[in-house]
Amino acid sequence: MKKIDFLNELYAYLSPLSKDERNEILNDFRDHFREGMAAGKSEEQICSELGSPLECAKQYVGDAINENRVQPPKTKNKKHSKTFWTVALVWNVIQAFLSIPITLGLFIASIVMTVAFCFIVPLVSSVAFLIFAISSTIAVFTLSIITLLWSIFEIKVCVKMVNSQEG
C-alpha cells in the first residue's frame, strides 16, 4: 500500500469526526510518513508497520465506524502527485521537440514572406496589398514566437511543480 492510499482511506473512515479533527489526525500520520521515509523506509514498509487504516480509524471513532469502504473524499483543490508532474514534464518536452518543425517552419515562412513581399509590393503598388503583406507576415511571425514561448512556459511550470511537490 502506498502513502496516498493509506491517508485517503484513513481520512474516509474518519468521516464521523469534524474536519479539523480529521486534518489534525492526518497531519500526525503525514509526519510519521515523512520521518519514516527520511529514515530510509519505503512507503510500503511504513504502511505495514502502521497496520490497516481501518484499525487506526476505529481507535479514534470507536465501533460506530462505517466499515463499508467509504469512497475517498474528493477535495476540490486536489494537488497532483510528483509522479503526475514528472509525466507531464516528459510529455511537454516531447511535445516541444515535436513542435520544432512547426515553430521553425512558421519562422522560416515569415522570413520568406518578408523577402517575397519586398519584391511583389513594388510591382503591385497597392496600399491594400501592402497592408495585407505586412499584417500576414507579422501574424505568421507572432504565431511562431507564441508556439516557442508556450512550450518553454509549459516545461517551466512542470519543472517547478516537480520540485515543489513532495511524494
Next chain:
Amino acid sequence: MNTQFKKGVLELCALTTLIGGDKYGYELADLLGRKMDISEGSVYPMLKRLQNDGYFESYLMESPNGPARKYYRITQKGREHQLQLQTQWYEFLGQVNSFFEGVEK
C-alpha cells in the same frame, strides 16, 4: 494477546517513556513498535487519548531538517497516572506469579 490488555500496557509504556524525556510522535511510535508487538498506527490514537485526558501536552519544536515536530510532554497528572498503573502492573504480575509458584511446588 487481548486487545484491551495490550492497550493498557501500551499506555503505561508510553507514559513511562515520556518520564525519561519529551519525545516527538514518530520517535515514540518507532520505539514502541520496535520493542512491542503492536501496530505503530495505534500509537497516535493513544497519544491523542492521553492528551485529551490531560496526561500529556504537546508543543511544536523546530527540527534541524524539515518542518517543526510535534513533541509530547508528560504532565503532573500523567506522572500520577503512570505511578498508579505501574503499581497495578506489579500487583497483577505478583498475582499471576503466585500461580506459577503453586504449580512448581
